[in-house]
Amino acid sequence: MSVNYDFTGKVALITGSSSGIGAATAQLFAKSGANVVVTGRNADRVAKVAKQCTDLSPKQLTALEVVGDLTNDKDCDRLIETTVQTFGKLDILVNNVGFVQKAYVTKDDYFQIFQNIMTTNLNSVVYLTHKCVEHLAKTNGNIINISSIMSKKATANGSSPYHISKASLDMFTKCMAAELGPKHHIRVNSVNPGAVVTNFLTNTGLPKAMADKIYETVGCKYPVGRVGQPQDIANTVAFLVSDTAAGFLTGSIVVADGGHLAANVSLDRQTQICLKQLN
Template identity: 55%
Template sequence: MISINMSVTYDFTGKVALITGSSGGIGAGIAVQLAQSGASVVVTGRNADKVAEVAKQCLNVSPKGIKPLEVLADVTKQEDLKRMVDQTIGRFGKLDIVVNNAGALFFGIITDHNFYNTYKNLMSVNLDSVVYLTHICVEYLEKTNGNIINISSIASKRTVRNTSAYCIAKSALDMFGQCMAAELGPKRIRVNTINVGYIPTGIYESSGVSRDSVETYTELYRQRLPVGREGRPIDVAQAVHFLASDHATFITGANLVIDGGDLAANTCMDNL
């Protein structure tokens, strides 16, 4: 007889979740969502005030008032990543969920004088940090049958003008996730990837896009995307919620596209 569960609840009580780049945007949304479901969360970033603000939000929604661990860290520095993990284990004694969310976006073409440095910087943030953090977290995730969720982009699945370095980095991240799902499966560690579409967070302004341009792009996406709106951090947070939960124990090596129909409708910035 097939058993059917008509209600879905997420209870992360007793789980420890480390989310890189969680001092704002998508990462902050993920941290708050997991904290609201009972998880002990590690909030990370380079700005102390922003890290503290997100940690406060997590504490306010935590059912048992669990105080998050705040870690100032630059994911491009191995010593910072190592310290992040050490502090997590020191504070909570274990690790169940790693969300590799930290990312950077830069524009440029290969003939630009500074292109190679741009490329190296993007790979350092978007790929190398994920590889190293995964490397040092395996021993802890194996003990908890934990899981890893990598935040990628739909830019991994198509070319975008002036954005080749970013597309390359995210494509590599997708493949890394699939390789790790196969490699870490025998250790009972699941690894999945979320390919995110247009979500207007601070990453665009940090890459040099003006606020006016972001607002213009956002309005155009509202008109063109099949769902009729831009993406929001909660859209990704809810997907992480599911993939990290016991409802997804048969899912590993997957690439979950969350883009409001962007790929299907070919609603690329090049075409706006």
């Protein structure tokens, strides 16, 4: 049974919304009546998703397009200012932007890669949250951080910077829930996906055929019998934002992983070797 949410009158800003989970989330909010802000670094992809959101909107509300790099504080400021100037308020902040780059600690450029990942996956979230509080406090708003099950499970495959960034993000979620709830009436939660079919793996340099093989291999091991789709995570975000459905949830780390952690799923040896060759 599908669940229909009504976010009419809400303003939702979703970072990294030009593809994948972010795009699916923006589309779901638009379909549910919200004004949405689509943002990313690629203008063509931002425009494409924004049009899809407008087409899905019951009242054909025009999605706001903002192109920018969230590792740049000025771009973050412009994103927030443009959102509030256009819609007059902000109700929902979904911090979805993030990426992974493989690096073993013995690599010469390990620390630079670590800094790059932390700047995108954590620092941009902290900065945007810091800047958005004054607006979200006026609307008793919601913050959703898109984390990962890799915040909870260590690997030896050269992903330590990514693991660390997401573990830090989970703690930031909890701290902000405790800090922003009593005085500002803002709920803050995290969604931690397992494997989801996006361009996440191919962005690391992995050939699409190998990425598809990994999704197939992992999906067979998941208790639900498949890997996730972006819509699965978008549905979880919408649930958490709904005051009717989840008004008592804040500071929660909501795992949406198809049973990955429960079943202790791991990659087969051949897939691990292929991944290691990227380094």
